[in-house]
Amino acid sequence: MKSPLSNKNIRRPYITMPGATGMPDMKDILASMPKEQQHRFESAGEFIKRLAHRVSKWRESLPEDEIPVVLTFLPTGDVVEVLTLGEDGHSSVVIEGQVNDSPCMFISHQASLQILCYTRKVEEDDSEGDSEPAPKRTIGFHVGGEEIEA
16 A cells, blocks of 8 residues: 555655755765855754655645644653744754643754654534534744744
């Protein structure tokens, strides 16, 4: 059985090289980049842009009754459901989310960040007796003063 994601671009490399097949060797790519471009590529902002792009592409391939969920893990073992993810300087990220139904903010160096993405069925809104799907929640990604919703 073919995966529903097999024809989508969420696994597409962020950088492509003409004539190259498969995933490029990132060490070779970084070695050939000017230092300024390499520095920008390794930044938290670029990480967040790539994640936002992947989540957006993934959302496009999901059935109408499913949404993507992004989680991150705290050093304590607690799990944060990510509501927004933003850059904080060159290499740190700020995450706003929920831990055990309580709001939280978590700041981490991007190298220590562990992310898990999965899907969840959209819950129906039964507050008025109608069985209509609740509005789809988006995840906010903040980079360089710009907000990307995915």
